[in-house]
Amino acid sequence: MGKYIIKRIIYMIFVFFVMSFVLFFLYNMIPGDPARAQLEPLKNKLTPEEYQYRYEQLRKTMGLDDPLIVRYGKWIRNTLKGDLGMSIVYKQPVIEVVKTPLKNTVFINIFAIALALGITIPLGIHCAVKKNSLFDKTVQVLTIVGYSIPVFIIVLLFIYVFAVILQWFPVSGMSTPNFKGTPFQAFLDRLYHLALPLMVLTVGSLGGMTRYVRAAMIEALSMDCIKTARAKGLKEKVVIYSHAWRNALLPVITLIIGWLMSVFSGSLVVERMFNLHGMGKFYIDALSNQDYNVALAIQMFYIVIALIGNLITDLSYGLVDPRVRVNR
């Protein structure tokens, strides 16, 4: 087991470096001049000589005059030391500007994932147990509908119904501006603001997971061991949750761990529409503003998360199903 983990970690390091190399080169091949883009807003304020002087200085400071391979070397060395460079938009270290959106995203996703798993797993199991019943058919139709509607439409619909017509929730934002209260009241205020985005995130993710759990459970319930368990006279609850669910968990666990790892990734549409300063919007803004240090840092962070997620998934197979051994 230990050997296997070490081997996987070595692979991960290799993949990390390959991906960093590929991404760095891809970002630097995008047409455009970051120094020019940064100086462009000042163009009207500068004399032509000063503009040229500042432009050359900026290229030098940003290291744009070095060959690409030299730039990669400098960048990866600094990255490994924890220095992810400066954001050209915020003029602050990347590590500083990324903190707030990451915190916001994690805060939102913890609730969103807990809600989604809390609903989809019992619902999927129930549908599988009551296969082809009216309840199952209704859920199937609803999940298909939910799965098919783009999140953008769900957001607009929810805002219109719950914020504009019923006025139960605010249209956007993460907290009441100029809010005064205790930390607990502030926490509740934040939850109140996040209720609508959470509803959208939950509804948006219900369809896929519910259907997946249902399918896995139906397959598990048709296994011979389940028939044997029932023949032994075990209680139906024990059959479903101890025997069938354990068997169904193997295919589902990949999805569940994927979801758990997605706690760090934001939803662009939901964040944009509800004005949440999260990772999805932050990443897209970094790309559109050509803030490549930020975009690269986020991308590399996600690569690390994905690699760790894969390792955890593989290890968890062994925990869930003793037949699977990961010691080779």
Add this chain to the structure above:
Amino acid sequence: MTKKLLSIFIVMVMLFSLAACGRGSEEPAGTTDGSEEPAKTDNGQEQTDETNEGSEAKVGGQIIIGNTTELSGDWVPYFQNNAADYDIYNFITGYSLVETTHEGEFVINKTVVAKDPEVKVNEDGSKTYTWTIKDGLTYSDGTPITAKDYVATIMLWSSPVVGEMGGSNTAGQYFVGWKDFATGKSKVFPGVRLIDEKTFSFTIDAEYVPYFYELALVSSSPTKLSFWTDETVDIKDDGQGCYFTDNFTLEAYKDKINAARRAIPRPSTGPYVLESYDEASKTAVLKINPKFQGNYEGQKPHIETIIYKKVTSETALDELKTGGVDLLTQMASGSEIQAGLDLVESEEGKFDYIAYPRSGYGKLHFVCDFGPTQYPEVRQAIAYLLDRNDFAKAFTGGFGSVVNGPYGEAMWFYIETKDELNQKLNHYPYSVEKAIEVLEKGGWIYDENGNPYQEGKGVRHKKTEDGKLMPLIIEWAASEQNPVSELLVVKLQKNPDLEKVGMKINQTVMTFSELLNYFYRDVTEDPKYGEPTYHMFNLATNFTPMYDLSNQYTIDPELYAQGTNQNYIKDEKLAKLAQEMVKVDPEDRELFKKKFVEFIVRWNELLPDLPLYSNIYHDFFNAKLKNYKNNDLIQLVDAILYAYVEE
């Protein structure tokens, strides 16, 4: 069946549980009570002149301003160019020596200045303005404001320390000795003098005088140096000019300056103090600065609290409707404006709006030093082949206009010369016949074999000076995901009359940054950008109250080589008129207007750009906001200063 229903119910309960726990918290600030007594208001276009109404109003209330641009939390415009941050900067920065009126004219701020500046023309042609400020001015923290604070603004934001940090150190760029000081060649800045505690002077370099906007050049507002550095850094003047004490270095103060950019609390000289900023929700809260003595008219703010927050364009009007925001400014999209007008109409008395023209326009930018667009006749023909009124109507949803020269319709000098310009300018109405006429006049009379061109058969050609045939094919660079480009394809590129006339337009779509590389002929990225490739770009431009296009149309070889003349148009008369317009005495308004008309007429004939549309901006607001008047030449704070809240 009951169990099934119960399951559904449980699922729904879980979904709404968060909503329930949030209901106990406070209502969002600024929520509009549905029972609010509808106040009788006029719409923006019918508002009467009530400029001084605000001065009699009671201080209090709160408004929430929504902006689609997100705050970055960097409160000085020397390191970034974010419009939302700049609004906050203007709320907390005041006591400028020179301020802008609502009509865009520069006036001396009598609240700050004890007497009109002494103006002296020096032997070397430079011009010195000596200012004396009043007693009793203070920052929001009570610290007295002295001459040193005014000098500190120019010194700090011209210093090599700021330049090396990647900031803009051009605050004193028109003053004698700026270049040497800003690049660190000289420790002393001779154009900036500290005379005594209340008196200081700025000397404009001879190169820039006379200049119609001299007042704007010699303006400054106070900066508390110790906030950006510490008590040990000082500015001194031994008779040769101001300089910093030797301890002011990049190494020693880089971190302090970076921290001060975002620091709260910070000393304010403007009508408001920045009370808090929430990075997570990108929201800033401002409170009245009780120490503020007023703007150039002595006007003080009346709205106690200003909240500035980010909104999304798709839901901005929903925010206004539900009380999430009270004011949305500069809405330009036709669909948004229509939705806003519907809201004002459907909820009569609860909401209001004002409308005003943009000081700028969207345009076709022609490159005038190569290919067909180097000939004015081709540029004019394109103008005749695009129905600009129809284009503006389609793009702005009917909330826009067409201009015929480089000006904004709210500029005082345009307003005062409008009738004359309307008579003299060519409006380029849609006309295939006129397009053909100008092209034939310009020598576009051949086909590809050099025979006389026959209408509708291929593209026209012109015999150039070297005897070669040039086809009338326009290469157009358009930025991706740009609705203007998309509409131009329909209204211009695919216009069947183009074929009739014998013109062809090829569109190439690219990212905006790549477009800039072609636009600036920037060879640092790739030598291909240095090669003139595109004859036409679709871009936009905005004008500030300091209307000076002399660099833009210069034929000075050095400036031209540096790309200042972005149209690459070499017209002596145009360049001369652009120069002459601003090289007039600041007092001589009539001469300025005369030169402005001459410049615009020449420009309109040459058409280095083709203005496509100029938006009519709409500000929508909760009717509790009274006496709110805005335009595109002033800052948001100037409009808020005169407004008040009536609940």
